[in-house]
Amino acid sequence: MNEYWRDILYGTKSLLIGLKVTGPEFFKPVITEQYPHFVPVMKERFRGHIELTRNEETGGSNCVVCGMCQRACPSSCITVEGEKPEGSKKKVLTRYILDFTKCSLCGSCVESCNFNAIQFSREYNLASTNKSDYIFDLVKRLEEQR
Amino acid sequence: MDTSIWRPILYLIGVMAFAGVNAAWLGWCERKGAGHIQRRIGPKEVGPYGLLQPLADGIKLMTKQLLVPQGVDGILFRVAPVLAMIPAITSMVAIPFSATFHARPIELSVLLIFALASIGMMAILLGGWASNNKYSLISAARSVSQNVAYEIPMLITVITIVMLSGSMNLEEIALQQKGGFWNWYIFPIAGQSIAQAIIMPVSFLIFFTCSVAETNRAPFDMAEAESELIAGHMTEYGSMGFGLFMMGEYLNIVVGACLTAILFFGGWDSPLPFIPSGVLWFVLKIYLLIFTFIWIRWTYPRTQIYKLLNLSWKILIPFSLAILLLTAVFIKIEGILI
Ligand code: SF4
Ligand code: SF4
Numbered sequence: 001m002n003e004y005w006r007d008i009l010y011g012t013k014s015l016l017i018g019l020k021v022t023g024p025e026f027f028k029p030v031i032t033e034q035y036p037h038f039v040p041v042m043k044e045r046f047r048g049h050i051e052l053t054r055n056e057e058t059g060g061s062n063c064v065v066c067g068m069c070q071r072a073c074p075s076s077c078i079t080v081e082g083e084k085p086e087g088s089k090k091k092v093l094t095r096y097i098l099d100f101t102k103c104s105l106c107g108s109c110v111e112s113c114n115f116n117a118i119q120f121s122r123e124y125n126l127a128s129t130n131k132s133d134y135i136f137d138l139v140k141r142l143e144e145q146r
Numbered sequence: 147m148d149t150s151i152w153r154p155i156l157y158l159i160g161v162m163a164f165a166g167v168n169a170a171w172l173g174w175c176e177r178k179g180a181g182h183i184q185r186r187i188g189p190k191e192v193g194p195y196g197l198l199q200p201l202a203d204g205i206k207l208m209t210k211q212l213l214v215p216q217g218v219d220g221i222l223f224r225v226a227p228v229l230a231m232i233p234a235i236t237s238m239v240a241i242p243f244s245a246t247f248h249a250r251p252i253e254l255s256v257l258l259i260f261a262l263a264s265i266g267m268m269a270i271l272l273g274g275w276a277s278n279n280k281y282s283l284i285s286a287a288r289s290v291s292q293n294v295a296y297e298i299p300m301l302i303t304v305i306t307i308v309m310l311s312g313s314m315n316l317e318e319i320a321l322q323q324k325g326g327f328w329n330w331y332i333f334p335i336a337g338q339s340i341a342q343a344i345i346m347p348v349s350f351l352i353f354f355t356c357s358v359a360e361t362n363r364a365p366f367d368m369a370e371a372e373s374e375l376i377a378g379h380m381t382e383y384g385s386m387g388f389g390l391f392m393m394g395e396y397l398n399i400v401v402g403a404c405l406t407a408i409l410f411f412g413g414w415d416s417p418l419p420f421i422p423s424g425v426l427w428f429v430l431k432i433y434l435l436i437f438t439f440i441w442i443r444w445t446y447p448r449t450q451i452y453k454l455l456n457l458s459w460k461i462l463i464p465f466s467l468a469i470l471l472l473t474a475v476f477i478k479i480e481g482i483l484i
Contacts, residue, residue, distance in 0.1 A: 019442070025183050026179070030181075032187065
């Protein structure tokens, strides 16, 4: 019989405590982000697909077309092409294609680059029903960002 | 009594509008309430503050095909959703919104409303049975045992009120509590004996718990129980069949809140005697009660069926019986003393 009364008393009390927890929440400001209307900017650490780093002086890419990233990528997502202009010693990047359908965002490419030429972007709105939307031309991307 | 033809017509229009608006926008209130309790916004896209969301939902439901699956009992399957709405709308006829604002004064309005409330349960039973689906059938069986269990303490508490007021007329019961919150039956310090004032809050708790259970609301939504029974008796329903069930549920909440307001909170009586009473107080009270319904729903998880029955048979029924007995004793003592 004792347990019966204790159940009732503790039961009622815990129910009231429950109401006390949820009640004030109702009046607190909402904490969700209204996604399509307010698009959050990703944090520094966010790993999106890779992009070419802009060289602040030239406005172009740092890439010297050494091909390290291409070799480092375990999924062969990267295709780098370059050419040597007349009279120049260094190669110049002409094409940098990332096949994002295979990329696992492992970061090996960024790590392997000795010239600080690639970095993770903070892009995440990437949904598409078309596979070819995921073949990124990073040179074009760098030009468009200008 | 005014028996002109205008009265039923006005009642019909008024109640239909009230019922329709409530059934539609309580859904909105519920979603907003749920949202804010979980610190979300809830519906916001359709119209300002998402206020047109119920219209959008209604149009969506109405444009869908009313599918009657193979193997169901065709007649009962179609009747059930209608039966979910009708008793709730009909109950409104007996509810006095204020001293002058009601469809029809009925001597035994308490009786009428509870008779209609038990028909409402038939809708779940028929819908569950006719659907020819194991989940629906389990839901129907559950809801019957639940309703039987919770109708008893509810009616016993109502008998307590009827004994205190000496009337089965809701209007009369509300009038008895006139003149300030200390006369209301939830805590009748004046008018009744002090001992009565101590047991009445318990009585109110019993009644309120039962009305949550009777309207099949969480934490007592054993009939619907999405996680185990999909949607229980509504599993096979789509389109407006489902819509009617939902609207019936919300209307039942409105009726439950109206009853609670009249039986325990003095109906349209204002809490302080110098503030004029009126229909606005009644509306305020029912919406506060409805908010509590929503608040409760988004606070507690669903109980288990045997715990639910235990609560009724082991706690609510003995307590309500004890309160009934004590009330009878107090009334008798008061009769002797005076
Ligand atoms: S992140 Fe990994 S998988 Fe993606 S391109 Fe770079 S090396 Fe390849
Ligand atoms: S991005 Fe870096 S690693 Fe890749 S080719 Fe250019 S310089 Fe070499």
